[in-house]
Amino acid sequence: MSNRLPSKEVVARLREQYPVGTRVELVSMDDPYSKLRPGDKGRVEFVDDTGTLHTAWDNGSQLGVVYGADHVKKIEDEIKYDTGADFWRDTIVCHGLKEAVGICGRYLSAQLITQSIEERQFCRELFMAMTEDTIGRTDPAKLMYPYPLEKANERMERSYYRDSVGRNVECARAIDNAINASCYKTNYYNLEIAAMAVIHEYGFNRVNAVLARNLQRYESDGRYSHGNKDWAQDFTLTERAFDDAYLKAHSILLEDFTKYTRKLYDAVGAERFLLPGHAESGTVVQGYEIVRSIAFDDQRGFAIGLNPNAVSQFVTWQFTTENGRRDFYWGHYADELANAANNYVARVMVYMSDGTREVPNHLTAAEVSAEQNYNMIDGSINNEKSRLDLTDGQTHEELRELAPETLADEKPSVLERIQDARQNPQPHTPSVGPEQGAPEEEL
Numbered sequence: 358m359s360n361r362l363p364s365k366e367v368v369a370r371l372r373e374q375y376p377v378g379t380r381v382e383l384v385s386m387d388d389p390y391s392k393l394r395p396g397d398k399g400r401v402e403f404v405d406d407t408g409t410l411h412t413a414w415d416n417g418s419q420l421g422v423v424y425g426a427d428h429v430k431k432i433e434d435e436i437k438y439d440t441g442a443d444f445w446r447d448t449i450v451c452h453g454l455k456e457a458v459g460i461c462g463r464y465l466s467a468q469l470i471t472q473s474i475e476e477r478q479f480c481r482e483l484f485m486a487m488t489e490d491t492i493g494r495t496d497p498a499k500l501m502y503p504y505p506l507e508k509a510n511e512r513m514e515r516s517y518y519r520d521s522v523g524r525n526v527e528c529a530r531a532i533d534n535a536i537n538a539s540c541y542k543t544n545y546y547n548l549e550i551a552a553m554a555v556i557h558e559y560g561f562n563r564v565n566a567v568l569a570r571n572l573q574r575y576e577s578d579g580r581y582s583h584g585n586k587d588w589a590q591d592f593t594l595t596e597r598a599f600d601d602a603y604l605k606a607h608s609i610l611l612e613d614f615t616k617y618t619r620k621l622y623d624a625v626g627a628e629r630f631l632l633p634g635h636a637e638s639g640t641v642v643q644g645y646e647i648v649r650s651i652a653f654d655d656q657r658g659f660a661i662g663l664n665p666n667a668v669s670q671f672v673t674w675q676f677t678t679e680n681g682r683r684d685f686y687w688g689h690y691a692d693e694l695a696n697a698a699n700n701y702v703a704r705v706m707v708y709m710s711d712g713t714r715e716v717p718n719h720l721t722a723a724e725v726s727a728e729q730n731y732n733m734i735d736g737s738i739n740n741e742k743s744r745l746d747l748t749d750g751q752t753h754e755e756l757r758e759l760a761p762e763t764l765a766d767e768k769p770s771v772l773e774r775i776q777d778a779r780q781n782p783q784p785h786t787p788s789v790g791p792e793q794g795a796p797e798e799e800l
Contacts, residue, residue: 363408363424371424372404375431381412384428386420393418398432399467417466441483445490454491461487462557469550470541477550484553488625495633495651497709498524499560503699505596517706522598528559528567529602536606536614546610552617561622561630566592568615570599580608585615593695632698633705634659642685645672651705652678654714659704660685661697671697673704 363371375381379401386393399414408424422429438444444464448457461483468480502509502521509518535551556564572589575581604611622630634651641647645662652658656678664670669690676683689704691697709715 361425362406367424368404368406368408371408371410375401375404375410377401377403380432381410381422381429382432383422384430386428387423387426388420391418391420392416393420402470413467413470415460415467416463438479441479441481442486444479445483445486449490454494458487458491458557462554465550465557466535466554469535469539469547469554471547471550472541477547480550480553484557484621485625487557492625492629495705495709495715496560497706499563500633500702500706501525501563501566501595502598502706503595503702505598512703514703514707517703517710518598522601524559524563525567525599525602528555528563529571529604531555531558532564532567532614533605536610546613548610548614549617549621552614552621556618556621561618564618565622566594567599567602567604568611568618570594570602571604571611572615575608578608581612582616585612585619588615588619632661632701640683642674643688649701650676652716653708654716657708658683659701659708661701668692670694673697673701675704 381399381401383393383395383397383399385395393414393416397414397416397418399412399418402411402413404410405421410422410424410429411419412422412429413419438447445457445461448460451457452460465480465484468476471477471480500521501524502514502517504512504514504518506515506518509515532551532555535555536546536548539547539551541547552564569589569592572581572586573592576586576590606614632649634649636649637647639646642662644667645664647660648663650658650660658676658678660674660676662672662674664672669692671691671694673689673691674685675687676685678684689697689700691700
């Protein structure tokens with residue numbers, strides 16, 4: 358490697374050859390400690406007086422390309438996407454869902470210091486598309502253990518409590534780091550993209566909880582808006598689980614970061630993030646309608662049931678799937694949705710801790726059981742002929758608006774039904790069977 362600096366003419370030529378925004382691909386780098394590898398791509402931010410190409414790499418690295426030591430090539434024919442959603446869909450097709458999540462997540466992190474309005478809009482579209490397609494994909498690392506330490510000890514789940522507390526602390530540090538890294542010039546921050554990057558890594562539930570706990574500490578602080586403080590007070594958080602998850606960001610930045618997080622949360626449908634798994638209806642077990650379930654690739658899963666007329670309105674079950682049928686057992690009964698939800702989340706966390714893989718829904722699990730062949734999974738058990746799609750590509754919401762009479766008999770959402778049941782309980786008779794009056798703990 359030469360220690361000679363390039364001449365002014367060479368630097369000028371480099372700046373002409375690699376203007377701001379030029380996409381480059383790494384050929385080689387004379388740095389044994391660099392995590393960059395040949396083939397990595399990035400965007401040139403500027404060329405300094407030493408001829409170094411300061412580059413924002415797609416994997417989040419900011420390492421410069423040193424003149425005379427490192428080598429890159431311009432990407433002349435890279436595909437350009439009109440929208441972030443197009444980028445997301447093409448990445449899935451090329452790399453699969455799991456890899457696409459990582460690629461696009463790193464792209465969001467790499468755009469923290471962009472000054473382009475178009476790029477910010479592109480990131481917003483990308484984030485929305487990613488969230489929509491992965492909203493039902495349960496990541497055990499993003500689930501929060503719902504019980505305090507004493508209850509975790511009773512359930513012999515202390516390690517899950519400790520792991521969740523540790524991730525709360527990591528999340529707080531990530532928020533601070535993302536806010537600091539999003540400063541693209543003095544006193545200017547890309548807080549919306551910073552929120553996207555942290556949410557992608559830790560999930561909405563944990564980010565919301567960390568923000569809420571910190572705002573609760575500043576209830577009397579006039580630097581925070583009433584809207585954010587009122588929002589934070591609605592959270593009932595696990596005792597002591599967030600005590601060490603302190604945020605150090607300036608109050609003005611934290612205030613706006615919270616606003617962006619809340620806006621993103623509302624934009625993608627907040628209610629869908631409350632519990633792992635998928636909403637469902639139509640299956641009734643011992644008088645309880647299954648309203649949510651999660652299925653795994655070993656033909657097992659968990660479900661929440663609702664019976665507004667029962668003494669204990671909620672129940673969580675484990676189930677097995679065999680020959681396309683589900684067998685429900687080990688019911689935990691509860692009077693409150695929060696208690697049932699906590700039990701459901703804890704059971705899911707424990708079950709997924711050994712790497713058990715979630716499948717999209719219980720019908721897929723049934724199909725795996727019935728056909729014993731992953732290559733034949735298509736959403737129809739035994740490959741029955743599917744119904745024709747007569748919607749002409751219209752969404753459920755568009756159909757409701759254009760032709761409400763065709764959906765007049767549809768059932769309200771799961772959360773609407775649960776909330777209605779809690780607010781307007783129906784008369785009921787005392788139970789006579791164990792399924793009605795069983796305690797919350799396992800039978």
